[in-house]
Amino acid sequence: MINFFNNLNPVIQALIATIFTWSVTLLGAALVFFFKKVNKNIMDGMLGFAAGVMIAASFWSLLSPAIEMAENLKMISWLIVFLGFFSGGLLLFVGDKLFDYFDRKLSKNRNKSGSMKRVLMLIFSITLHNIPEGLAVGVAFGSIFYGLEGATVASASILALGIGLQNFPEGTAVSVPLRREGFSRGKSFFWGQLSGIVEPIAGVIGALLVLKVRYILPFLLAFAGGAMIYVVVQELIPASQSNEKKELMALFTLIGFSTMMILDVALG
Numbered sequence: 001m002i003n004f005f006n007n008l009n010p011v012i013q014a015l016i017a018t019i020f021t022w023s024v025t026l027l028g029a030a031l032v033f034f035f036k037k038v039n040k041n042i043m044d045g046m047l048g049f050a051a052g053v054m055i056a057a058s059f060w061s062l063l064s065p066a067i068e069m070a071e072n073l074k075m076i077s078w079l080i081v082f083l084g085f086f087s088g089g090l091l092l093f094v095g096d097k098l099f100d101y102f103d104r105k106l107s108k109n110r111n112k113s114g115s116m117k118r119v120l121m122l123i124f125s126i127t128l129h130n131i132p133e134g135l136a137v138g139v140a141f142g143s144i145f146y147g148l149e150g151a152t153v154a155s156a157s158i159l160a161l162g163i164g165l166q167n168f169p170e171g172t173a174v175s176v177p178l179r180r181e182g183f184s185r186g187k188s189f190f191w192g193q194l195s196g197i198v199e200p201i202a203g204v205i206g207a208l209l210v211l212k213v214r215y216i217l218p219f220l221l222a223f224a225g226g227a228m229i230y231v232v233v234q235e236l237i238p239a240s241q242s243n244e245k246k247e248l249m250a251l252f253t254l255i256g257f258s259t260m261m262i263l264d265v266a267l268g
Contacts, residue, residue: 006153011207013153014141017160018134018203022196024164025130028171029192032179041243043180048240048249050173052256054228057129060264061166062225065136070218077218084222088128089230091223092121096234125224125231126174126195132220133163134199138206139214145207166263167196169256177236 005013063081070077099120140156175192179185206213240249 010141010145011204013144013156014138014203014207015200017141017157018137018200021134021137021160021164021167021199021203022193025167025171025196025199026193028168028173029175029189029196031172032175032185032188032192041245043176044240044243044249045252046172046176047180047236048252049169049256049259050177051232051236051240052253052258053169053173053260054125054129054232054236054256055253056257056260056264057166057170058225058228058232060261061133061163062129062221062228066218066221066225069214069221073215073218075218080218081222084219085226085229088223088226088228090226092125092227092230092234095124096121121231121235122174122177123191123195125227126170127198128224128227129170130167130196130199131202132217132224134202135206135213135217135220137163137199138203138208139210139217141203142207142210143214145210162263163199166260167199169259169263171196177239 005016008016063085066081066084067077070080137156137160140159141153144153144156171192174195175188178188178191183191206217237253240253243249
């Protein structure tokens, strides 16, 4: 099986690897089926956990690799990462304001509107996070074809494994908050796993355009990081802190951060 995989075209290898990373997102999203009823304490705890996951992922999965990649490509790393990070947060800020504007013009149901905004921001931010990760896997496998330094099937596979395992809590980070907003388990699962389906698409693109994509990947990684931090600060932490047991919710955030940090560092 290993020899068969090693002999495949790098684009096919990238596709298989990113299908794996997406499938782990799917498994994480499936956790929503284990909740028999919506319990505020559990859901707020999971929101806090999701916030910790996203904060850790923003640095170890996105900003740190963006800095390293920019330095390797002889770019001004701090400038590229700053521009990407701030642009990602600014995009969601503008989207937030536009949503509020059209909401005031068109919406009659305020509660439903607020829920929908949180849903859209969660899905959008996690999807943004998954696009550059899919590109990173695609670039790793595509680099093998071009014989770039350090490019091997083993190193690319380890990268895909690490990203895949990190995607498990990210799938949960989308599906569980959606369930809290009143979505059915089926719809929460669907949107949770759908946030990861962009990885196979981005993986194939990365493998096909490896020599071009690798130069914009540092910006894209930082861009996704900025978008995720905005969602954490604007939506997830305030929502989890609406619980009476604020200290416990903060502890769940620490647990989420620690979980993602361990996955990233151990598999980095």
